[in-house]
Amino acid sequence: MTASTRIRYALIFLLVVISPQSLLAAGSDIPAADNLAEVGRSSQEQGIPAVVFVSRDTCPYCRTLRDTILKPMFAAGKFEQRAILVEISLDRVEPLTGFENQRITAAAFGQLYKSEITPTLLFLDSEGREIAKRIVGISNLEFYSFYLQKSIDEALRSIRSDSL
Secondary structure, rough: OOOHHHHHHHHHHHHHHHHHHHHHHHHHOOOOOOOOHHHHHHHHHOOOOEEEEOOOOOOOOHHHHHHHHHHHHOOOOOOOOOOOOEEEOOOOOOOEOOOOOOOEEEHHHHHOOEEEEEEEEEEEEOOOOOOOEEOOOOOHHHHHHHHHHHHHHHHHHHHHHHOO
16 A cells, blocks of 8 residues: 555545534634623624623533534534624633723622633623523533523523613
8 A cells, every 4th residue: 555545544534533523613712701891892783692601721511511512603603693702711810801891800700790600601781781591510411502592592582672
């Protein structure tokens, strides 16, 4: 067998072994929430909620949620025109800009929203108010996408009813 044939077989093997979902997730990091005031402005302009993924760097459940649900959905465009997805790690040291355009630490954000348990998904309007039921932890990974879409729908209804 020639070297080029071995390389061809190796590439085919890799394509079969690596799932398309993994390939999608690999190149689509969830944006860090550096400036929530900007996120709020975008939320207001687009008429869609902000989904804030509250995580910890060492949380294995956060990694599972990020890698198996959120990143593949983000890469596939499931949030486009429905929600703005950002992530705040409670382990983050440098401050971020909050919804009221003030500097805040990630830990203070977690306390403010009572979201110290990770992973937590918050569904917020343009001013940072919670407008749909948050999702805390992972009770059932198989149905997580369904519950996430349901909460986004609830947040969208809230935003649309407020604009009438």
